[in-house]
Amino acid sequence: MAITAVKDSLQPLLVKLLLEKKILTPEQVVELNKARSKLSGSLESILISQGLVIGQHIAEVYADHLMVPLFDLAPEVVAPKLAGLLPEKLCREHSMAPVELNEDVLDVAFVAYEDMLMVDELQLLTGLTIRPMIAPLSVMGKTLDTLYHESHTKFVAGYTEEEASEESDLGLEDIEEVLNIDQTVPFGADGRIVRIVNQILEQALSARASDIHIEPFEDSCSIRIRVDGLLRELVPPSRSQFVSIVSRIKILAKMDIAEKRIPQDGAIALRNDKRRVDLRVSTVPTVFGEKIVMRILDKGAILCELTELGFDERQSKDLLESIQMPHGLMLATGPTGSGKSTTLYACLNILNKPETNICTVEDPVEYKFKGINQVQVKPQVGLTFAGALRAFLRQDPDVIMVGEVRDQETAQICLRAALTGHFVLSTIHTNDSLSAVNRLVDMEIEPFLLASTLRVLEAQRLIRRLCKECKQPFECDAETAKAHGFEAGQELYRPKAEGCEYCRGTGYKGRVGVFEVVRLTPHLANLIQTRTPLPELRVAAREEGMKLLLDNGMDKVRAGLTSLEEVLTISTGNE
Numbered sequence: 001m002a003i004t005a006v007k008d009s010l011q012p013l014l015v016k017l018l019l020e021k022k023i024l025t026p027e028q029v030v031e032l033n034k035a036r037s038k039l040s041g042s043l044e045s046i047l048i049s050q051g052l053v054i055g056q057h058i059a060e061v062y063a064d065h066l067m068v069p070l071f072d073l074a075p076e077v078v079a080p081k082l083a084g085l086l087p088e089k090l091c092r093e094h095s096m097a098p099v100e101l102n103e104d105v106l107d108v109a110f111v112a113y114e115d116m117l118m119v120d121e122l123q124l125l126t127g128l129t130i131r132p133m134i135a136p137l138s139v140m141g142k143t144l145d146t147l148y149h150e151s152h153t154k155f156v157a158g159y160t161e162e163e164a165s166e167e168s169d170l171g172l173e174d175i176e177e178v179l180n181i182d183q184t185v186p187f188g189a190d191g192r193i194v195r196i197v198n199q200i201l202e203q204a205l206s207a208r209a210s211d212i213h214i215e216p217f218e219d220s221c222s223i224r225i226r227v228d229g230l231l232r233e234l235v236p237p238s239r240s241q242f243v244s245i246v247s248r249i250k251i252l253a254k255m256d257i258a259e260k261r262i263p264q265d266g267a268i269a270l271r272n273d274k275r276r277v278d279l280r281v282s283t284v285p286t287v288f289g290e291k292i293v294m295r296i297l298d299k300g301a302i303l304c305e306l307t308e309l310g311f312d313e314r315q316s317k318d319l320l321e322s323i324q325m326p327h328g329l330m331l332a333t334g335p336t337g338s339g340k341s342t343t344l345y346a347c348l349n350i351l352n353k354p355e356t357n358i359c360t361v362e363d364p365v366e367y368k369f370k371g372i373n374q375v376q377v378k379p380q381v382g383l384t385f386a387g388a389l390r391a392f393l394r395q396d397p398d399v400i401m402v403g404e405v406r407d408q409e410t411a412q413i414c415l416r417a418a419l420t421g422h423f424v425l426s427t428i429h430t431n432d433s434l435s436a437v438n439r440l441v442d443m444e445i446e447p448f449l450l451a452s453t454l455r456v457l458e459a460q461r462l463i464r465r466l467c468k469e470c471k472q473p474f475e476c477d478a479e480t481a482k483a484h485g486f487e488a489g490q491e492l493y494r495p496k497a498e499g500c501e502y503c504r505g506t507g508y509k510g511r512v513g514v515f516e517v518v519r520l521t522p523h524l525a526n527l528i529q530t531r532t533p534l535p536e537l538r539v540a541a542r543e544e545g546m547k548l549l550l551d552n553g554m555d556k557v558r559a560g561l562t563s564l565e566e567v568l569t570i571s572t573g574n575e
Contacts, residue, residue: 011029012043013065013113014043014044014047014058014061014062014112014113015029015032015043017061017062017065018047018053018057018058018061021057021061023053023057023061024052024053028052031050031052032046032047032050032052035050042095042111042112043112044058044111044112044137045137048137054136055136055137055138055139056072056136058111058136058137059072059111059134059135059136059139062112062113062134063133063134066113066116066132066134068116068132068133068134069107069131069133069134070133070134070135071099071107071109071133071134071135071139072135072136072139073099073139075139075142075143075145075146076146078097078098078099078100078143078146078147079100079101080146080147082098082099082100082101082147083098083147083148085098085101085106085126085128086098086108086122086125086126087254088144088147088148089254091144091147091148092144092148094110094115094118095110095111095112095115095137095140096108096109096110096111096115096118096140097109097135097140097143097144097147098147099133099135099143101128104128104129105128105129105130105131106122106126106128106129106130106131107131107133108122108130108131108132108133109132109133109134109135109139109140109143110132110133110134110135111134111135111136111137111140116132119132120247121247121251121257124193124194124244124247124248124251125248125251125252127191127194178269178270178271178276179252179268179269179270179271180270180271181198181201181202181270181271181272193241193244193245193248194248196237196241196245197245197248197249197252200212200214200223200234201270201272201279202272203225203234204225204294204296205272205275205277205296207225207227207232208227208510209225209226209227209232209296210226210227210229210295210296210337211225211226211293211294211295211296212224212225212226212279212292212293212294212296213225213226213231213291213292213293214242214245214246214249214291214292214293214294215286215291216239216242216286216288216289216290216291217239217288218288219239220236220239221236221237221238221239221242222236223235223236223237228464228465228506228508228509228510228511229337229462229463229464229511230464230506242289243289246283246289246290246292249268249281249292249294250264250266250281250283250292252268253266253267253268253279253281254266254267255281255283260285260289260290261285262285263282263283263284263285264282264283265280265281265282265283265364266281267279267280267281267364268281268294275298277296277297277298278296278297278298278366278367278368279294279295279296279297280294280295280297280364280366281293281294281295282294282295295366297366297367306319306320306346306350309339309342309343309346309513309515310512310513310514310515310556311513311515311517312515312547312552312555314517314545314546314547315515315516315517315547315552318456318517318519318546319347319456319458319517319519320350321519322455322456322519323347323350323351323423323425323455323456324351325423325455326421326423327418327419327420327421327422327423328418328423328424328453328454328455329414329415329418329423329424329425329426329453329454329455330347330423330424330425330426330455330456330457330458331405331426331427331428331433331436331454331456331457331458332344332425332426332427332428332458332459332460333427333428333429333430333431333432333433333435333436333457333458333459333460334427334429334459334460334461335429335461336429337462338460338461338462339460339462339513340427340460341366341367341427343458343460344401344425344427345366345367345369347425348360348369348372348399348401348425349369351399351423352369352371352372354371356398356399357373357395357396357397357398357399358371358372358373358397358398358399358400358401359372359373359374359375359392359395359397359399359400359401360372360373360374360375360400360401360402360403361375361377361385361388361389361392361400361401361402361403362374362375362376362377362401362403363376363377363385363403363404364376364377373395375388377403384410385402385403385404385406385410386407386409386410386413389402389410389413389414389417390413392417393413393417393420393422397422398422398423399422399423399424399425400414400417400422400423400424400425401424401425401426402414402424402425402426403426403427404426404427404428404429405426405427405428405440405443407443408443408444408445411440411443411445412445414426415445415449415450415453418453419449419452419453423455428440430459431459432459432516432548432549433457433458433459433516433517433518433548434457434518434534434537434538434541435534436457437450437454437457437528437534437537438534441531447528447529447530447531448529450528450529451520451525451526451528451529452525454520454525454528455519455520456517456518456519456520457517457518457520458515458516458517458518459515459516459549460513460514460515460516460549461513461514461549461553461570462511462512462513462514463511463512463514463553463562463566463567463569463570464508464510464511464512464562464566465508465509465510465511465512465561465562466493466494466495466507466508466509466560466561466562466563467495467496467499467500467502467503467506467507467508467509468509469500469502469503469509470495470496470499470500470502470503470507471493471494471495471496471507471560472493472494472495472496473491473492473493474491474492474493474494475489475490475491475492476488476489476490476491476492480564484554484564485554486554486558490558492557492558492560492563492564493557493560493563494563494564494565495507495508495563508566512556512561512562514549514552514553514556514567514570515549515552516546516547516548516549516551516552517546518541518546519546521544523540523544524537524540524541524544527540549570549571550567550570550571553567553570554567
């Protein structure tokens with residue numbers, strides 16, 4: 001009965017082929033099935049480890065059945081430069097290796113039939129035509145070691161070896177993959193998908209977009225970019241190309257292209273005209289396919305001067321003096337996409353000196369800086385904000401940055417660090433800066449601890465900036481002046497109804513930050529300790545000469561930077 005069972009059609013393809021060639025006997029198949037129930041690893045590796053067949057036999061039966069060439073040359077003949085065409089991690093996970101390049105055709109050797117199903121994805125990744133081959137397992141192991149160990153060549157997508165070397169000289173990580181979207185892409189069906197993705201990225205970068213949305217629908221798809229806070233549509237590709245575009249992006253972002261049922265996160269590093277940009281990639285399964293959103297992170301846009309970000313002189317002075325204190329806590333507040341991370345990184349840039357040990361824990365690490373120790377949160381292995389913070393306290397830090405205070409445990413450790421001689425910077429989601437006090441009290445943080453550790457609270461929004469080419473002056477009427485603190489007849493500015501070419505007909509070009517910086521004075525600290533209500537805290541802050549969000553926004557209206565309508569969109573009605 002056991003021998004009959006091995007001839008069942010449910011047996012793996014390799015077992016059937018070996019049985020047909022009489023390399024494997026039915027008795028050995030029974031032995032194999034017992035070994036597979038106890039051992040982990042691929043079918044090929046188990047067959048060889050159990051001494052049932054040799055790797056050469058497996059390669060020969062695969063090559064004969066699939067009608068593909070057999071690669072059994074000495075690994076030394078493989079050119080080390082081929083390692084730059086495919087990432088080491090991908091090759092080792094799928095037991096494959098690039099072995100020869102002839103013009104636009106790349107020979108890739110595989111060990112198993114299942115891994116050969118990746119040919120289409122490899123063509124999307126490289127833009128080359130892939131010709132599959134079969135290699136024995138032992139030859140594959142030596143080939144991968146020759147390519148990725150002896151040559152020490154690292155994968156840099158779309159780069160030549162000389163360009164990769166230049167990246168290393170610039171201080172970037174050797175193992176980082178950087179996509180060069182300026183590089184010429186070979187022609188062909190797969191090259192077309194590569195060009196479409198590159199074109200989407202180029203259009204988004206040239207428009208100075210902050211996000212790219214790629215969305216599927218029943219019989220169409222949509223490409224939208226967020227420019228100055230508003231989504232703008234691009235000409236979409238055909239629906240038939242959508243899946244290939246998503247696969248290309250997921251490969252670049254090091255996601256699992258076979259997994260389409262759950263959300264995934266990844267990152268892409270790219271270079272466009274000597275400009276280094278990072279993309280944070282997120283996928284979500286929808287009823288019509290996977291939606292992708294890419295957040296564009298341009299490290300070159302982070303400024304060291306706080307006044308260049310939009311802080312006025314008093315705010316810049318208060319913030320600068322606060323973050324240079326030897327210990328304490330700074331909290332930045334605001335909704336998603338309001339620029340909190342940019343402000344925190346600008347503060348870290350100011351503090352980043354050889355004599356200062358800076359540690360950050362983030363989810364995700366958006367910008368990478370030399371001289372700053374940055375840790376990526378990994379909840380799946382137990383590395384949480386709280387866990388990383390505890391470890392930091394044993395790393396002799398001077399400054400700690402926490403991506404976000406999300407829970408009571410993280411808040412308590414942040415305050416403990418601030419009380420024990422460290423300066424801590426973090427973000428928290430509240431409508432304005434002083435609301436952070438109530439939020440922390442809700443997390444069961446004692447008000448007296450807040451009063452003794454808080455140094456500065458900062459809130460911000462991003463609003464559209466008036467187009468400097470077509471903005472129109474007008475005189476403020478008496479009713480508007482009385483309602484918003486202007487003088488009757490004062491000259492203000494508004495967008496031109498039809499806009500101009502410079503602003504693409506919107507009347508606005510770019511965005512400007514609106515900020516409030518509340519520095520904790522002894523009077524404010526005393527009010528917090530005595531649980532003073534939020535409206536009274538706001539009144540006290542204004543009496544100390546500090547400007548809240550709406551005050552700072554109105555200053556930007558007076559300066560002609562934005563319109564009154566834009567500033568009123570940030571009002572919470574409680575100010």
